[in-house]
Amino acid sequence: MPDRALQVLEFGRVLEFVAGFASTAAGREMVRGLRPSSSTKAVRARLNAVAETVRFLEPRGDWGLPAVPDARSDVARLEVEGSVLPAAGLARLGGLLAAGHALDRALNEGADGLPVLEDLRTRLLVHPRLQASIERSVDPDGTVLDGASRELGRIRARLRGAHNRVVQHLEGLLTGIDERYRVPEASVSIREGRYVIPVRREGRRVVGGYVHDESSSGATVFVEPPSAIEEMNRVRELERAEVREVRRILRELTERSRSLARELAGSHAALTLMDARVALARAGARWEGTVPEVTESLAETGAGGGICIRRGRHPLLATGGTEAVPFDLELDARQRVVVVTGPNTGGKTVFLKSVGLIASLAQSGVVPPVGPGTRIPAFDSFYADVGDEQSIADSLSTFSAHLRNLQDVLLNAGPRSLVLIDEPGAGTDPREGEALARALIETLVERGGLAVVTSHMGGLKRLAAPGNGIVNASLEFDGDRLAPTYRFATGRPGRSYGLAIARGLGFPNEVLNLADGYRDRAEARLDDLLETLQRKERRVSRLLDALENERRRARDLEAELATREAVLRRSEREAAARARREARRMLLEARREVEAAITGLQDRERDGVSEREAARRARRTVEEAARALEDPAPDGAGPPRDAGGPDAPELEAGAAVRMSDTGAEGTVLEVEGDRVAVLVGGVRMRVPRSRLG
The missing domain is CATH 3.40.50.300 (P-loop containing nucleotide triphosphate hydrolases)
Structure with missing residues (x-):
């Protein structure tokens, strides 16, 4: 497909914008290298892969690909038989293994039902043992760690001791040098890889030893005294042993990695592909795109x-x-x-x-x-x-x-x-x-x-x-x-x-x-007609926009009213429930008082038959009222008459009344606004006026 048209369209600028969402250099290169395919099957497969990536990312918010080092040259070097990777290269391989392991875990949790991502997961190399060996041996900066082997740890411990002994010995020599030959603020330094002390040129023969360097003026020479040469030779011997052990460690890790060179290359390619797809998904979301x-x-x-x-x-x-x-x-x-x-x-x-x-x-x-x-x-x-x-x-x-x-x-x-x-x-x-x-x-x-x-x-x-x-x-x-x-x-x-x-x-x-x-008159007439048509279309468009705004406002008001109505109904139900609970509490308290009165009546045994009958009536009245409150009549089953209606009895002290919900008869004791104190079956009750018939 010719690139010239893509250049005219500024296709490359758009890809550069998309590449900005990639987190690796390889991923950015892959995005920049995209070109249109004329195969319908290939295009559908590409877009489907991005659509799956979008579905994978949706529940994960700002999820990002684990850090993937650019280990392409290191993986390629493994193909050269006998080559040994430097510590920095092995560190990059360790980072590659860590990234593959992290992405494998993420896809294991979120790629169910996403076959393209499930296939990509199979190409990731997960090798915990090699990853752990590299991470234990090399830090991310490419430094071989003491824990890479027991022998390396032992050598470095001895080397640190030898260095300290040389420095301490030379510091002691510095303090003993005659002031005529001593350099002000002199300290032990290193020249040509060996520890030396600075002395004035005229004191060189007094101190003796080997001169490794001199100052720019020539007035100061840096000398390795004879007494330090043997100890320094020991340091150099340990340093050579350290180098040999480091080389052995790097060679061993390289050989272990070499057997997995193809899998490492495939894992790097899979991580790069995932990075590019994430970039495509993020860019599509940025401009609110849809898979066509x-x-x-x-x-x-x-x-x-x-x-x-x-x-x-x-x-x-x-x-x-x-x-x-x-x-x-x-x-x-x-x-x-x-x-x-x-x-x-x-x-x-x-x-x-x-x-x-x-x-x-x-x-x-x-x-x-x-x-x-x-x-x-x-x-x-x-x-x-x-x-x-x-x-x-x-x-x-x-x-x-x-x-x-x-x-x-x-x-x-x-x-x-x-x-x-x-x-x-x-x-x-x-x-x-x-x-x-x-x-x-x-x-x-x-x-x-x-x-x-x-x-x-x-x-x-x-x-x-x-x-x-x-x-x-x-x-x-x-x-x-x-x-x-x-x-x-x-x-x-x-x-x-x-x-x-x-x-x-x-x-x-x-x-x-x-x-x-x-x-041209015909052309002018056509332009006038087009202008008239556009004016009318703009007016219709404005009217339609206004109508849609009104419809939207009406829907919002309707939703708000429905919400308020639901809140009001819930409040009414809660208030009714609270009233029933309070009434039940009062009735139960009254029942306890009635029970106490019955006990007193039984003890007195005076006029027993009529008093027992009154007690039973009082107890029955209270129980019926309690049941009525626990199981109120359904809506529409005959609400009580309004106490203020034409058929309502005259409510004053001494008036006979009937409870509209239980049928119990009683006598008005006193009236306080909408609340009435009534004596029912020997029990004093305070009820709403609306409950009296």
Whole structure:
């Protein structure tokens, strides 16, 4: 697939933005290297892999890939028989094993039902023993640790002791040197890998030993005294033993890793692939993209033919901090060329690039900035002629450069091509340019691919007709404000607004009036009709927006009222429950008093029959009232009459009343507002007025 069209569309800039979401250098390189595939099967597989990654990431918030060191050169070096990796290289292999182990755990927990990620997990190398050996032997900075082997630990312990003894010996010699030969603030230092002390040149023979260095002035020499040479030789012997043991450790770890070189390479590739897919998923989420349906070709019959882009946006505008106006583009299987007209600065070129980027990104496995319901065919080639491509090196004018690009389209574009042309025929005689553009459009219809063409030429607006494969479209322009709205509309052409914009910029009226008189009358009439239509559409759009806002406000109010009603009902139920509990408490307390009274009556044994009957009646009254409160009558089973109604008895002390819910008879003792004190069966009760019949 030619790269030239992708360069014109600034495909690389978009990939650079996506690569910024990768966490490894290899992952960023993989994203930058993406290119559209013409295989429908391959495109679907790419997008499905990203969709699975999105589902994996959704419940994990800001989950990130474990740190993956760039160990590609180290893994490649393992293929060289006999090679030994440096400590830093082994540290990178340890980091690679740790990253593979961490990702394996994450996928083990979250990749169920995600077959692509489950397959990726099988390519990860999980080798805890080798990982532990490397981590125990080498730190992340590439330093071999004392714990790499017992022998290395023993050698280094002895080496530290030997160093200390040499330093202590030399410090003792320094303090004993005659002041005439001593250097002020002298201390033990190292020259040529051996410990030395500084003395004045004239004291060299007094101290003796071997001179390893001297100061820039020559006044001071750095001497290794004879008494320290033997001890220093011991230090050097231990250092050589340390080097031999370190080499042995590195060789052993390298050989253990060499047997897993292929698995290590596969694990690194799997981690890089996961990093790239996470970047694709994050970028798609950033510009609120949706995985589109990918079809075989434009010519598919039924609902799968043509192209359908919902809520399409330019990916860089969708992430640039400004609100990008989305567009919908839907063509059936017979529609082949979209002619987009409208004024300069109206967004035609951005729309042109957006269509190309959406298709090329989707075919590269990048979730494009589109909405649900988007359907895109798999194109096998992209052609784009956009902008000023004047070439001084090739001695080509702007017009000649455009012609060369159009010639490439005519020679190579086929039924599965996407062709994007900005202002064909511009830069030459308008009549010849329009004729050339018309011939180009009609040829592209016959080729059977999909073409999007932008133009100012009035004659191209009249090409579209039912069934001929050409569709008019426009990007709206507010003629009142002389500002673009960037709303895309199919089915009608757009005005150029050249004279209106000139008027808004302050051109002399006499010039504008003269220019208006030179306009073609039919063309002017068409522009006036288009302007009238757009005004009406804008008014209808505003009315529909206002209506939708009112509907939304009504739904919000309805939801708020429903919530308040539910809260009120719950409060009423809770209040009723509290009242029943309080009444039951009072009745039970009254029952205890009745029981006490009964006991007293039985003890007295005076007029026993009538008093026992009164006691039974009182007990029964209390029990019936308690049951009534525990099991209140259902709604609608005959509520009590309002005490203030016409049939209500006169409530005053001494009046006979009946409890409306239990039927028990009683006598009013006193009335306090809505509460009445009643004596029922010898029990004093305080009840609401509404319970008295």
